[in-house]
Amino acid sequence: MKLEDWFKFYYQILSDFGFDEERDREAAKLMHSLAGEKLLDKEVIRERIEGREVAVIGGAVKDEIDAETVITAGKSILKWREISDRIPDIHVTDMEEDSEILVDLEKRGCLLILHAHGDNMDRIRDVIPKVGRFIGTTQHIPFDRIYNFGGFTDGDRAAIIAKEFGAAKIILHGFRFHSIGIKGKKLVWAKKILKFEGIL
Numbered sequence: 001m002k003l004e005d006w007f008k009f010y011y012q013i014l015s016d017f018g019f020d021e022e023r024d025r026e027a028a029k030l031m032h033s034l035a036g037e038k039l040l041d042k043e044v045i046r047e048r049i050e051g052r053e054v055a056v057i058g059g060a061v062k063d064e065i066d067a068e069t070v071i072t073a074g075k076s077i078l079k080w081r082e083i084s085d086r087i088p089d090i091h092v093t094d095m096e097e098d099s100e101i102l103v104d105l106e107k108r109g110c111l112l113i114l115h116a117h118g119d120n121m122d123r124i125r126d127v128i129p130k131v132g133r134f135i136g137t138t139q140h141i142p143f144d145r146i147y148n149f150g151g152f153t154d155g156d157r158a159a160i161i162a163k164e165f166g167a168a169k170i171i172l173h174g175f176r177f178h179s180i181g182i183k184g185k186k187l188v189w190a191k192k193i194l195k196f197e198g199i200l
Helices: 003-017 021-038 043-049 076-083 099-107 121-127 154-164 181-196
Strands: 053-057 069-073 090-093 111-116 135-138 169-173
Touching: 003 181, 021 111, 021 121, 021 135, 043 090, 043 111, 043 154, 053 076, 053 154, 069 076, 069 154, 076 099, 090 099, 090 154, 099 111, 099 121, 111 121, 111 154, 154 169, 154 181
Parallel strands: 053 069, 053 169, 069 090, 090 111, 111 135
Antiparallel strands: none
C-alpha cells in the first residue's frame, strides 16, 4: 500500500474513532527507543513471502491450512495453537496477547511484526524488553527501522504485508467481517482497506 493511500484512510479512521495522532507518533518513538538494535530490516520479511502461497490467519479460524507461508494475525494465534502444531512463519500483532506467547514464538523461529499505536504503549513497555529481534511498525510516519506498510487491524495489515513483499497468492483463512461494537466498526475499515488493495 502506498503511504499516500494509507494516510487517506488513516485520517478518516482518526476522525471516525476519535484517536489521537500525536499518541500514535509517541508510541512509534517509544518502540524505537526501547528496541534499539532489536529492530530488523524489513527485507527479512521478503525471504519468507516472495513468490510463495501465503495463508493469512484470522480470528475465526477453525481448521488448519497447508500453505508455503503462514502468517497469523493478532489473537488468531490463540486458536491457531489449538488446531496446529505448526509455528507460523510470521506473526503480525499490536501485542494484545500475553508477552510469553510472543517470546515463545520468536524463540521458535517465528518472525514477529509488532505494531505501535497510541493505545498500546503499556504493551510496548511490557513486550519489547522481553522479546529478541523483530520488525517494528507504526500507523503514523515511518522512520529509521519503524515501518508503515498500511493497514488498520492486525488482519488487514498482515494481508497487506503479504502483498507488499511479493506473495504469489494470498489466502485469507478464518476472516469474518461481522461483529458488534467497536470491533465491528474496526472490521468495516479492515474490509474497505482489503477491497481497496484488491486482496478481498
